[in-house]
Amino acid sequence: MSMDTPLLEHNQNSDIDEEKTVKNAVKNFGFESKKLWRLAGPAILTSICQYSLGALTQTFAGQVGDLALAAVSVENSVVAGLAFGVMLGMGSALETLCGQAFGAGQTRMLGVYMQRSWVILFITALLMLPIYVWSPPILVLLGQTSQISTAAGYSSLSCFSSN
Structure with a gap:
């Protein structure tokens, strides 16, 4: 074809x-x-x-236990969910740009878009890093109990470092 x-x-x-x-x-x-x-x-x-x-x-x-379940649930839903949503949304936008470039016959732009996306996604990940690091006080500000916030903060840092 x-x-x-x-x-x-x-x-x-x-x-x-x-x-x-x-x-x-x-x-x-x-x-x-x-x-x-x-x-x-x-x-x-x-x-x-x-x-x-x-x-x-x-x-x-x-x-x-109940505290571990609450902490992991909050971490998965709030902290990791936010980061995953932002990064997936940006990756999906890249997919659209690459599809348009290919459809327009501008295959050179595919590489340009990929290189730019690496830089942009890396900077975005660095900007989102404080959400992981300071998730306990952020979760307390959002109305979560301090005990669950502390456990969720520990969970978010351990999940972040293992990825």
């Missing part, structure tokens, strides 16, 4: 003839479904693994 080949070819007569039979509709559905699962499968697996990591951590923390 070359860059000049259209992604969708439109031929009215062949479209009508193809969809007239149920067999062809089922065949087309299976073909399109297979393509979709091939593309979406890795993203689905990644999302399940990312969610499972936090869920399993909370499950095991719940076995330790």
Whole structure:
């Protein structure tokens, strides 16, 4: 498939003839479904693994005690959730830029966008580092008890250093 080949070819007569039979509709559905699962499968697996990591951590923390469960829950939801959301949002914006550059035939810009994103994401991570370091007082300001805030702060620093 070359860059000049259209992604969708439109031929009215062949479209009508193809969809007239149920067999062809089922065949087309299976073909399109297979393509979709091939593309979406890795993203689905990644999302399940990312969610499972936090869920399993909370499950095991719940076995330790109520304070550990509360601390890990707050850390996963508030501290890590904020950082993950910001970084994922920025990464998703990069994906959009790269798709537009590729679609416009400006493949040189893919490398430029990647290099710029490394610098921007690194600086963003450094700017978000104080949230991890000073999470106990931040959580107290947000209304969390000092005991849970201290435990969540310890959890956020230990999770941060292990990643």
